Amino acid sequence: xxxxxxxTQRGRDxxxxxxxxxxxxxxxxxxxxxxxxxxxxxxxxxxxxFYWYFSSKEELLLEILAEGQLDLRRAQQDAIAGLNTxxxxxxxxxxxSIEWLAEHRTYVQxxxxxxxxxxxxxxLRRGGEVAVTDLAKHVKEGIADGSLADGDPNVISHAxxxxxxxxxxxFVLTQGQSPKNVADAAxxxxxxxxxxxxxxxx
Amino acid sequence: xxxxxxxTQRGRDxxxxxxxxxxxxxxxxxxxxxxxxxxxxxxxxxxxxFYWYFSSKEELLLEILAEGQLDLRRAQQDAIAGLNTxxxxxxxxxxxSIEWLAEHRTYVQxxxxxxxxxxxxxxLRRGGEVAVTDLAKHVKEGIADGSLADGDPNVISHAxxxxxxxxxxxFVLTQGQSPKNVADAAxxxxxxxxxxxxxxxx
DNA sequence: GGCGTACTTGACTGGTTGGTCAAGTTCTCG
DNA sequence: CGAGAACTTGACCAACCAGTCAAGTACGCC
Numbered sequence: 001x002x003x004x005x006x007x008t009q010r011g012r013d014x015x016x017x018x019x020x021x022x023x024x025x026x027x028x029x030x031x032x033x034x035x036x037x038x039x040x041x042x043x044x045x046x047x048x049x050f051y052w053y054f055s056s057k058e059e060l061l062l063e064i065l066a067e068g069q070l071d072l073r074r075a076q077q078d079a080i081a082g083l084n085t086x087x088x089x090x091x092x093x094x095x096x097s098i099e100w101l102a103e104h105r106t107y108v109q110x111x112x113x114x115x116x117x118x119x120x121x122x123x124l125r126r127g128g129e130v131a132v133t134d135l136a137k138h139v140k141e142g143i144a145d146g147s148l149a150d151g152d153p154n155v156i157s158h159a160x161x162x163x164x165x166x167x168x169x170x171f172v173l174t175q176g177q178s179p180k181n182v183a184d185a186a187x188x189x190x191x192x193x194x195x196x197x198x199x200x201x202x
Numbered sequence: 203x204x205x206x207x208x209x210t211q212r213g214r215d216x217x218x219x220x221x222x223x224x225x226x227x228x229x230x231x232x233x234x235x236x237x238x239x240x241x242x243x244x245x246x247x248x249x250x251x252f253y254w255y256f257s258s259k260e261e262l263l264l265e266i267l268a269e270g271q272l273d274l275r276r277a278q279q280d281a282i283a284g285l286n287t288x289x290x291x292x293x294x295x296x297x298x299s300i301e302w303l304a305e306h307r308t309y310v311q312x313x314x315x316x317x318x319x320x321x322x323x324x325x326l327r328r329g330g331e332v333a334v335t336d337l338a339k340h341v342k343e344g345i346a347d348g349s350l351a352d353g354d355p356n357v358i359s360h361a362x363x364x365x366x367x368x369x370x371x372x373f374v375l376t377q378g379q380s381p382k383n384v385a386d387a388a389x390x391x392x393x394x395x396x397x398x399x400x401x402x403x404x
Numbered sequence: 405g406g407c408g409t410a411c412t413t414g415a416c417t418g419g420t421t422g423g424t425c426a427a428g429t430t431c432t433c434g
Numbered sequence: 435c436g437a438g439a440a441c442t443t444g445a446c447c448a449a450c451c452a453g454t455c456a457a458g459t460a461c462g463c464c
């Protein structure tokens with residue numbers, strides 16, 4: 001539900017189960033074609049269970065998306081904790097993102113759909129802005145200390161995210177290549193572009 | 203209809219009108235939530251008109267997508283015709299793509315949705331592969347003649363498309379910036395990456 | 405044991421969906 | 435003009451949809 005109901009452990013488990021299963025079904029069959037009946041039937045529970053935990057199908061997806069964004073962000077922040085230079089942090093962020101996306105393919109599908117729907121896109125965008133802001137901070141530092149070429153940190157951050165997401169989607173998710181290799185390619189491209197690849201600065 | 207019906211000029215006009223209007227409605231309200239009734243009502247025609255020209259709602263979207271892909275490819279090939287070096291051709295392709303996407307926002311929305319649906323994604327992918335192959339050809343030439351750093355042309359092409367599409371989407375389509383400026387930024391990032399920028403974006 | 409709250413059931417409702425079709429109209433061309 | 439093909443109409447259908455609710459069951463806590 002949208003209000004915060006009191007949940008016992010049993011309730012919290014059910015809720016989680018519903019979100020997990022629904023996310024998978026939404027990713028496989030699409031949000032609109034997957035009915036609430038499909039979800040509860042698949043879990044072999046009554047329809048009332050669904051509406052005990054969520055006020056609507058829409059709210060369910062919103063919560064799934066929010067959870068995913070939170071988890072991805074935590075993974076990134078974990079990965080860059082303790083790294084000293086902006087360049088190291090940017091690279092670690094890229095690598096961890098690609099790994100995370102590989103481990104959460106259903107979420108990737110969901111995001112892509114959600115971006116096309118006016119009811120979900122704004123929520124997604126808010127999360128996206130946080131990611132850009134995080135990244136842009138390190139880009140700005142890199143420009144300031146001379147390790148990166150000058151430019152608009154916001155634009156550059158978006159460019160990095162564009163490369164990362166697209167390569168992860170095409171090579172890891174649809175072609176099944178290893179996140180490690182794809183991350184190498186993404187990092188190289190971001191650092192050196194078409195003309196310049198020399199690995200690792202002084 | 204899936205078979206090729208004989209159409210008079212009047213018929214071809216209606217067909218086109220249906221595709222145009224449906225594309226707009228799909229982009230605005232989503233494919234699934236937009237019913238066939240919505241489309242024919244909006245055009246103030248009977249339902250039979252729809253099923254005279256298309257065998258199903260699904261087929262309609264497939265044809266809209268195919269038309270878009272064809273048009274984009276033509277625009278790109280037009281733009282690079284007569285350019286002599288691989289680098290010039292790559293840059294011109296990027297710029298023309300961003301312009302085209304700016305002029306066809308509805309199509310961009312449609313693609314994004316279609317990529318999430320198993321019934322449409324394969325058709326989309328086929329078109330996408332053509333675009334990558336086209337681009338990879340020039341990348342390969344650039345590597346051969348020494349104007350580009352070495353690397354897998356396929357991966358590099360996807361990286362370029364990732365930057366281009368993402369920047370176009372976020373800055374041109376959702377923030378309304380000029381295609382020209384965004385194209386400058388995209389080209390700079392692709393050429394120089396984080397370290398090697400030649401020109402400073404707006 | 406017993407009481408209240410957390411949870412579950414599934415029939416039901418009012419509405420919508422993609423798609424069909426028999427009937428009618430307009431166009432084209434001999 | 436007349437006949438056949440191209441096009442249009444809108445009522446109709448079976449299936450399905452998100453969401454409700456009155457009733458019932460399991461659980462935690464005193």
